Amino acid sequence: MLKIENLHASVEDKEILKGINLEVNAGEVHAIMGPNGSGKSTLSAVIAGKEEFEVTEGSIKLDGEDLEDVSAEERAHKGIFLSFQYPVEIPGVSVTNFIKTAINESRKARGLEDMPANKMLKLIREKSELLDIDRKFLSRSLNEGFSGGEKKRNEIFQMAMLEPKLAILDETDSGLDIDALRIVANGVNKLKSKDNAVIVITHYQRLLEYIVPDFVHVLHNGKIVKSGGKELAIELEEKGYDWLKNEAVVE
């Protein structure tokens, strides 16, 4: 599904991603871990098509198509979804209105009519129940005054509404309390299928107990320095990153 080859990306002439290789197939869950500032969020933003970052080398392909000239909104239309580490506020725009716009814009791109209001209503009801979201919450301005956990839950609600092919969850677990973590993880699991894939970026093994990854990758200084199975996450939790940092230098 997603194939990243020798990806280099920089911002303001500062190289942040320094040769990433990653292949994600349908039905798989990949976890990306790594110390602060190693480039995890940058990688997700580059996959999502943020123009601020310049891809200087390498390629990103989705279902065989090179995404180089594909804008961020077109990538979204093709089914890429990013749950932001720091979701932004849009004052005055309700969650409902926002998600409605997002869904209809994606439909428009596919040559479909707007989703009929009652169908939208049903979908909203269904997904908000799945994630245990209070209806009142949906009338509030997007992310404005939301608690950290509410923001993350709202990201996953949007993911549930949009049913993406490839979902990248950037530290969705940070800020969630224990119950919320379980609810969100269950939600993600329910939406998982053999046709879609998930990339989970996290610092903690705890989330991976719920959303069990097929692969775990460690990102350090803009490169993937180690990949393994779910045991790798447990090992990292015990040992930290230092031993890998040395490994990277050796390489």
Place this chain on the structure above:
Amino acid sequence: MAYTEEELKKELETKEYEYGFYTDIESDTMPVGLNEDVVIAISKKKGEPEWMTLWRLEAFKYWKEMEEPEWANVKYEKPDFQAISYYSAPNKKPKYDSLDEVDPELLDTFKKLGISIDEQKKLAGVAVDIVMDSVSVATTFKKTLAEKGIIFCSISEAIKEHPELVKKYIGSVVPKKDNFYAALNSAVFSDGSFCYIPKGVRCPMELSTYFRINQAGTGQFERTLVIADEGSYVSYLEGCTAPSRDENQLHAAVVELIALDGAEIKYSTVQNWFPGDKEGRGGVYNFVTKRGLCEKNAKISWTQVETGSAVTWKYPSCVLKGDNSIGEFYSIAVTNNHQQADTGTKMIHLGKNTRSTIISKGISAGKSQNSYRGLVQVNSRAENARNFSQCDSLLMGNECGAHTFPYIEAKNKTAQIEHEATTSKIGEDQIFYCNQRGIDTEKAIALIVNGFSKEVLNKLPMEFAVEAQKLLEISLEGSVG
């Protein structure tokens, strides 16, 4: 706040709005220039009584001695008042008994405006008195209104049919010599609307007038007079769309509202005149005087969405004369490309326990300049007056400007005046967030702008709100990328 399925549904509804066209209708235009003879000729053409002609002439006398104001934060080439034609009426203009008699091309225009009268009759319950190039050409719902004793007609008709009301109130809130443009309007006003709501009557529908400027080079001078008698209520909508034109067009309207004891007037405007092209050529000069007078326990709310015109100079105001009266001003002003807007309000607190609220949202894009200018004045006898003002500016790009000029004059110690102001910029991160959800940049901006303007959009009647929202999108098209 409860969030019902009904509200959810409402939010999910969408409606398209069409714009950008003009009608080719023959019209009967006066030669250019202005002098006493022209003033007399206008009055004569309209078959006015002598008192009205004299009233106009007096205004003209004042106007000749006045100078164009310079204090506003706008720059433009001063109109040549002798190069303007002061009257233009659609040619086929006898009063129609039914819609079938109306020029089909005109009806077509209404359809494009989304105000097909048939549709309106069914859906919205809006009576429309359409002012096309200065003469009312169609009036509907008159009967329903007449049953309640409500008068809703053109000002020309009112001058003839209801002289006692017109004589008493015209110029009572905006005197002839109030300002340069008001004086000009008083001398040459071509047409406009008149509305009277009798004591204790709640007007059962939104009254609506669509203004359009249609004839190249014709200045338009509308005159509107709304009188809400004791304990009555009316909601009045005024909206306009203008076709693209090369020349500058002058528009100097006067609107007077009178809310007698315990009455309430809600006056909503959507203004979308030609703003000029990308380089700032052409566009309408919009110099409007709007003012309302509140007697005891009365309330006047001005709500405006200003997206058009090259230069806007407009300060809908409230004179809170009666005790316990309330004035409100809710405004969204959008400027793009080379547009300039200097708009705001005046709240004059004269009575005891008077209250006023000002919410102003300015959005600037391109190379435009957007100024809020507001005055809150509390008279020495106005015990316990209260005002709350909030002025928010949203900037798009680095070449535009937002300015706020709040003036406060409090002559009574018990006054409580609060002023809040914010300036923000649409952030790259907000845009990327929307992009990531499949919303392109243009649409993202529309969404952010609508969110920013929500408090004011919410004050508009439902039908109008949808149109206004569309207008915001249209006005900011091409402002990025």
